[in-house]
Amino acid sequence: MSDTDIAVRIICSVLCSIFIANIVARVIGEDRKRKWFKKRTKFSVFNMRGILGERCHFGRPCTLQGLGVTVVMLSCIALVSYIVFIV
Numbered sequence: 001m002s003d004t005d006i007a008v009r010i011i012c013s014v015l016c017s018i019f020i021a022n023i024v025a026r027v028i029g030e031d032r033k034r035k036w037f038k039k040r041t042k043f044s045v046f047n048m049r050g051i052l053g054e055r056c057h058f059g060r061p062c063t064l065q066g067l068g069v070t071v072v073m074l075s076c077i078a079l080v081s082y083i084v085f086i087v
Contacts (some may be wrong), residue, residue, distance in 0.1 A: 001017075001028050009085055012044045012084050013080070013081045013084045013085070016077070016080045016081070016084065017077045017080070017081070018056065020073060020076050020077050020080065021058075021073065022055065022056050023057040023073075024069065024073050025055050025056055025058070026055075028069060032065075033058060033059075035063065035065075036058055036061060036062065036065045036066030036069065037057035037058045037059035037060065037061055037062060037066045038059050038061075038062045039057065040059065058070070
């Protein structure tokens with residue numbers, strides 16, 4: 001496998017991960033994200049997020065449902081990355 005192939009697969013894996021996080025964020029909705037995840041409270045110039053970053057940002061899980069969503073989302077990302085690199 002050449003360096004170009006590896007770079008393309010890494011880019012595909014990252015884009016698929018962003019897509020999965022965006023889909024999960026839209027499916028569970030903002031109100032459940034606020035209930036199930038705790039976002040950072042201190043913001044500065046260095047850790048501000050844009051529109052896409054805020055939508056895909058979950059925070060850390062603080063309930064059992066949040067932990068379940070995190071495990072399922074990470075499993076989906078791992079499966080897609082495995083498929084991208086193996087196939």
